Amino acid sequence: MARTGKTTSKPSAEALLEWYAEHARDLPWRRTRDPYAIWVSEVMLQQTQVATVIPYFERWMRRFPNVAALARADEHDVLHAWQGLGYYSRARSLRAGAQAVLDRHAGAVPASVEALRALPGVGPYTAGAIASIAHGERAALVDGNVERVLCRVFGLGGDPKKNPQRSRLWQLALELLPERRPGDLNQALMELGATLCTPKAPSCERCPWRKPCVARATGRQLELPELPRRPKPTAIAMAAAVVEVRGRWLVTRLPADAPRWAGLWQFPSAELGSGESAERALGRVLGVPVRVGERLERVKHSVTRYRITLDVYRCALSKRPRGGELAWVRPAELGELAMPAAHRRVAAKLTTLPKARASTRARARARP
Numbered sequence: 001m002a003r004t005g006k007t008t009s010k011p012s013a014e015a016l017l018e019w020y021a022e023h024a025r026d027l028p029w030r031r032t033r034d035p036y037a038i039w040v041s042e043v044m045l046q047q048t049q050v051a052t053v054i055p056y057f058e059r060w061m062r063r064f065p066n067v068a069a070l071a072r073a074d075e076h077d078v079l080h081a082w083q084g085l086g087y088y089s090r091a092r093s094l095r096a097g098a099q100a101v102l103d104r105h106a107g108a109v110p111a112s113v114e115a116l117r118a119l120p121g122v123g124p125y126t127a128g129a130i131a132s133i134a135h136g137e138r139a140a141l142v143d144g145n146v147e148r149v150l151c152r153v154f155g156l157g158g159d160p161k162k163n164p165q166r167s168r169l170w171q172l173a174l175e176l177l178p179e180r181r182p183g184d185l186n187q188a189l190m191e192l193g194a195t196l197c198t199p200k201a202p203s204c205e206r207c208p209w210r211k212p213c214v215a216r217a218t219g220r221q222l223e224l225p226e227l228p229r230r231p232k233p234t235a236i237a238m239a240a241a242v243v244e245v246r247g248r249w250l251v252t253r254l255p256a257d258a259p260r261w262a263g264l265w266q267f268p269s270a271e272l273g274s275g276e277s278a279e280r281a282l283g284r285v286l287g288v289p290v291r292v293g294e295r296l297e298r299v300k301h302s303v304t305r306y307r308i309t310l311d312v313y314r315c316a317l318s319k320r321p322r323g324g325e326l327a328w329v330r331p332a333e334l335g336e337l338a339m340p341a342a343h344r345r346v347a348a349k350l351t352t353l354p355k356a357r358a359s360t361r362a363r364a365r366a367r368p
Contacts, residue, residue, distance in 0.1 A: 265339050
């Protein structure tokens with residue numbers, strides 16, 4: 001593994017812990033050693049900013065205060081509580097993990113990394129966080145923030161996502177851990193990366209590890225870590241149908257194996273093939289001819305590496321729809337459904353729309 005220089009001194013765990021004690025943000029999951037609460041917070045924080053997570057975490061803990069409550073909850077209720085955080089597979093994995101804890105460990109979240117890793121959806125990072133922060137185990141963790149800090153402090157080049165660099169980072173993270181307060185050091189590493197050792201504007205002069213930092217000594221802070229270029233986002237065009245009959249709106253539930261938003265409710269939607277019209281695409285999904293009217297909304301949003309443009313149309317049907325799991329719901333009931341953020345935005349807009357102008361005949365044929 002490439003190194004860009006030699007550290008002038010060894011990074012001190014004590015110095016980092018002192019800094020953390022003075023500068024750590026007051027976050028709700030840091031006020032407890034409950035392993036379940038820490039587990040929930042770590043899953044929510046994956047690919048999501050702290051400010052976004054805080055209100056979700058607090059509502060979640062009120063609704064599902066312990067492992068048993070989550071394990072016994074209906075999946076729809078879990079997804080509804082999660083909606084807006086995105087990456088819904090995280091919520092499903094968290095529920096599955098809680099069920100496994102209830103079945104295998106009588107509802108007590110295990111302490112060892114090995115037992116934690118055996119739970120559905122628990123990877124090495126989450127296992128290290130729960131074991132060290134909640135149980136005081138000397139278990140390492142490496143997330144994006146820790147990865148950035150270690151690459152800079154030790155001057156590590158190469159792709160940190162691949163071996164041997166990845167293995168080296170985990171080894172360094174373990175070597176840095178003291179026998180006492182390993183969880184605090186792990187949190188300090190993450191806090192350092194989140195608040196000072198940031199990707200584009202590191203605050204080196206305020207860093208407790210500025211003296212031993214190789215990247216600072218060699219002026220390579222912005223070059224490390226050497227992350228590969230992200231692939232260009234894939235553009236996807238979609239159409240959604242807003243169908244209203246006798247005061248109810250048509251919604252469909254995505255199957256469990258859907259590539260995005262599995263198990264969530266949405267307004268009937270279709271991905272447009274090359275040159276395909278919204279009318280044809282929506283008819284393909286609903287299994288009946290669709291008459292597409294005015295466009296009500298254009299919603300742009302991102303899901304992983306996809307950039308989706310969703311055009312929402314007022315539509316009318318001449319027959320009962322046949323595709324997938326369908327329901328006709330009143331406007332007040334839309335808020336009870338677990339829906340992707342883009343479709344929740346559409347649902348909010350529906351309250352401001354005049355009633356549909358579909359013909360009496362079309363309404364009669366397509367009525368719920």
